[in-house]
Amino acid sequence: AVPHIHDGLKPVQRRILHSLKEMDDGRFNKAANVIGNTMKYHPHGDASIGDAMVQIGQKSLLIDCQGNWGDPVTGDSAAAPRYIEARLSKFALDVVFNPDTTEWQSSYDGRNKEPVTLPVKFPLLLAQGAEGIAVGLATKVMPHNFIELIDASIEILKGNRPDLLPDFPTGGLADCSAYNEGQRGGKIRVRAKIEERDKKTLAITEVPFSTTTGSLIDSVISANDKGKIRIKKIEDNTAKDVEIIIHLAPGISPDVTIDALYAFTDCEVSISPNTCVIKENKPHFMSVNDILTESTVFTRELLKQELEIRLAELKERIFFSSLLKIFIQNGMYKNPDYESSGNFEAVVKVLNKLFAPFTPQFYRPILPEDFKKLIDKPMSSITRFDVKKADEQMKSLENEIKEVNKHLKHLTEYAIDWFIKLKEKFGKGRERKTELRVFDRVEAAQVALANVKMYMNRTDGFVGTVLKKDEFIGDCSDLDEIIVFREDGKFLVTKVQEKVFVGKDIMHAAIFKKNDERTVY
Known part of the structure; x- marks a missing residue:
């Protein structure tokens, strides 16, 4: 599925969060119970709900987890839903829900109500990232830094345009110079963080986003088997933090090996973002900066709605307090006409007449329902009515x-304060993990080890790695090129291959070094 622009959630994620809110009592719930409750809203299997719930939990933002929820860095899967527990985080309770500003719809079977979107007052989609496939399209939104998103939202409210760059939970190094604001055609190069412990030992302490320690180790072993790099041993010491130790073979340069790891293994991966969201019930391809702008404007609108709802509630409380005060102070409950009223219609008629002199001071007309609330007041509360206390409450x-x-008059400043408070309350420990750099291009041919031997047959005009009975040219890598001169005065350059015809009567052949200013042929 594709996430919605307003709450940044796919349908299954929205239903899981709604279900958690429905069950919320401050304590942890078994994941299996949450999955069962979510099936009231999500007409699909329990496995898909469970997998989506684990993905939300692993992002450590909306759900507090208890038990073994797996590890996206090592690729370890979570325990079965009956063994793990979840509840909504304080952040989710503060930011994601408000029944008064939520638009509701019937669930698939019409038995329950579920939110169309949740009123999220934060750029959740950009914080968590998303990946999904829908009919005929796909989306890949990169995760961004929590604090940087809040700062950028504040800048938008001040009238500036943001410039967001991704931040990955796995850390590592990233070159985002071709990010293209997260749109199609953009590219991010992400690298593992590799340290040189000594001349014979390298340590990988952070893995690139979208890889795991297991897949990274497999790619290093594969490169070693193919002769691209030369290592003696690799150890996985990963526990809470990533630590993959690579022991180098004797005589191998650590610097060249680091470059070769980036060139031939998953120590460097390329990610192509493709930011697609549902907006006005249609898919839209947008930049992350435009999404953040929409999200910030939407947050300000939600804050406005909350203020307007609060204002209406306060006005109603003052309205009824004033009504009650006049009713008691003027002794209307002791009025003979009121006491002798036989039915509710008669009571309304009498009270309308008694309240007539006071109606100009109310912000709205007095309705029969208001009189009903007055009549329902027990006599004990009327006789104990404290005018001074009532005045203090109304003043408050x-x-x-x-x-x-x-706040309504200065809505933008109020929204800025909202984001500042969010950062103060939840920003601790959410600093940037991925280091931004501009990478030099690693030429694979320059760091490849000489792992094959090259031969030639001068008379027949063949060169290649399988002509072992013929004349030896030299050691080279399978990424190198060969330069060949023939007796007819012509020369050519060709890739290293098993066997290739270059023309009879070879005069000279050698490993060709590009941009070599020393060699003269």
Whole structure:
């Protein structure tokens, strides 16, 4: 599926979070129970819900996890759902939910209500990243740094355009010079962090995003088997932190080996982003900066809705408090006409007449439902009514209304304060993990080891690695090129191959070094 631009969630993720909120009592719930409850909303198998839930949990933002939830760095899978537990994080409870600003729809069987989108007041899609396939299209959104997203949102509210670059949870080094704002055609080169412990030992301490320690080790062993690199031994000491130790063969340069690891193994991978989101019920290909701008504007709109709802609640409380105060202070409950009223319609008629002099001071007309609330007040609370306390409460409500009106008038400043408080409350420990660099291009031919021998047959005009009975040219790598001069005065350059015809009567053949200013033929 493809995530929605407003909450950054796919349908299964939205339903899992809604289900967790429905079950939330502050304690952990068995993942199997959450999956079962989510199936009320998600008409698919329990395995797909479980996998999606583990992916959310591993991102350490929306769900607090208990038990073995696996490790995306090592590729270890989570324990079965009956053994692991989950609950919503404090961040999710603060940022993701508000039933008053949520648009609802019927679930697939019409028995329940589920959110169309969740009112997320944060650029969740860009923080978590997303990968998915829908009918006829795919999406690949890179994860970005929590603190940088908040800072960029504040800059947008100040009228500036952001410039986001990805930050991967696995760390490593990244060259984002061709990121293209996360749109199609962009490219990110991501590298492992490799340290030289001594002249014979290298240590990989961070792996590139989208790889695991297992797949990285397999790629190193494969490169060694093919003769691309030469190592003596590789050890995986990964526990809480990544540590892959590579022991080099005697006489091998650590610097050349590091370059060769980037050239021939998964120590360097290339990622092609393709940012696609659902907007107005259609897929849209957008830049990450435009998505952040939309998300920030949407957050400000949600904050406005919350303020307007709060203002309406405060006005209603003042309205009823004033109504009650007038009703008691003026002794309306002791009025003979009121006491002798036989039914509700008669009561409404009497109270309308009694309240007539006071109606101009109310912000809206008095409705029969308001009189119903007055009538339902027990006599004990009427006789114990404290005018001074009621005035203090109304004064407090009036002050709160002034504050809400001030926030509505200065909505952008209020939204900026919201983001600043988010950063102060949840930003600790979410600093950038991926180091941004511009990589030099590693020429594979320059770092490849001489792992094959080259031969030639002068008379028949063949060169190649399988002509072992013929004349030896030299050691080379399978990425090198051969230069051949013939007796007719012509020369040619060809790739190293098993056997290739270059023309009869070879005069001279050698390993060809590009840009070599010393050799004269």
